[in-house]
Ligand SMILES: Nc1ncnc2c1ncn2[C@@H]1O[C@H](COP(=O)(O)OP(=O)(O)O)[C@@H](O)[C@H]1O
């Protein structure tokens with residue numbers, strides 16, 4: 001499905017991601033973890049096409065997409081739920097979802113289907129997105145990504161700043177999304193949350209891979225997470 | 229009765245300003261670009277129609293069918309390949325580039341079309357008028373007012389109800405994120421610019437059939453449009469329409485006292501708005 005090969009991403013002269021390789025299999029799930037500033041968001045933006053890579057390749061369904069702009073990657077089936085939700089604030093919730101029809105992709109996630117899955121979003125469909133609570137915004141941002149009917153869903157710290165009950169609700173939708181055949185690459189600072197959602201974990205430390213594997217030992221993860 | 233007449237004439241006058249200011253307002257609302265070439269583009273469109281009429285088009289109205297798409301296409305290309313590169317947190321780069329465009333356009337027109345005053349001829353329609361009691365309403369200015377209302381109404385509807393409209397609003401909220409939902413922000417900006425340029429082309433031809441113009445007439449037009457946009461409230465289309473009508477009425481009413489007050493009164497009202505109501509009538 002997704003293969004990231006030996007990728008570097010820079011902000012000007014400053015490297016943020018170095019020599020990172022990872023893969024997400026068809027209908028699979030992978031969690032990328034790391035401390036604040038480790039390069040997790042940078043990696044997801046590079047996969048979604050919002051940042052250029054300086055070295056390496058990104059393959060999607062076997063095809064090299066390294067040079068495609070973001071909107072073409074979205075049309076191929078890559079959807080990013082960005083850090084900070086990034087809803088269109090002056091648009092209503094429903095209008096936010098409707099913008100996602102621009103990918104023109106067919107699939108199970110119609111507006112009705114996401115409303116059924118996220119009653120919280122359905123209730124707020126007429127509200128301006130800027131007026132929603134944090135949890136409602138996060139659910140709307142995930143719903144918007146789903147309406148693109150992605151083959152690969154990138155989730156950037158969807159638990160950030162939310163109450164535990166809301167986080168549980170949001171993570172409860174992850175298996176349901178996978179049931180529809182969508183692969184997931186999720187990014188978390190919260191190691192427990194990440195290991196609960198995905199047996200495969202990829203740990204970043206200051207832009208580099210510090211550990212990667214399946215069903216890892218928590219002590220090893222902690223060491224890879226903080227360094228030393 | 230004189231005042232009633234002045235107000236009616238002012239509203240009609242405002243229709244032309246509204247048509248003219250709409251494109252300026254739209255480009256500012258969507259991409260935060262103040263297009264200083266707006267006036268020059270209108271005059272370019274008027275000359276375009278003039279050239280077509282001289283080369284055999286039966287009427288300036290027919291010439292619109294060519295001029296509007298050509299200027300709109302120019303808008304798409306300029307936005308996509310020139311103005312797109314000037315978008316940044318600072319308004320200066322786009323101001324400089326559009327100012328340069330204005331100078332280039334008026335100088336090319338001076339070189340190729342001379343400084344002589346021209347007018348587009350509409351035949352009988354240009355001078356026809358309706359009598360309403362003691363009021364005389366010119367058919368041409370009335371038609372221009374109607375075109376302005378229809379154009380703004382259509383654009384507002386497109387912005388509110390269509391996928392394109394949603395994407396334009398989304399792009400002014402958060403352009404990079406629009407890429408994530410499968411639309412190209414650059415393409416959307418460029419289409420918005422094409423719409424603004426198409427509007428200014430209509431306004432330019434409307435101006436050309438209403439009055440004489442020369443290659444530098446765009447300067448004053450730009451000032452009127454700018455005043456209408458500020459009075460109405462930046463970025464609001466109907467606000468701009470109201471601002472244009474107010475400007476037209478103020479000018480014609482003041483001119484009933486003394487014709488030399490026409491421009492001055494408009495500028496004074498504009499300054500008053502800047503001082504006392506800097507956000508304009510309709511806040512966005
Ligand atoms: N827009 C930016 N410009 C310059 N440096 C940035 C920018 N965004 C992030 N960085 C830097 O890149 C590194 C990785 O950031 P980020 O990918 O946001 O980390 P994470 O998501 O893991 O917290 C950090 O050192 C951060 O300071």
Ligand SMILES: [Mg+2]
Pocket residue numbers: 040041042083157
């Ligand atoms: Mg981050």
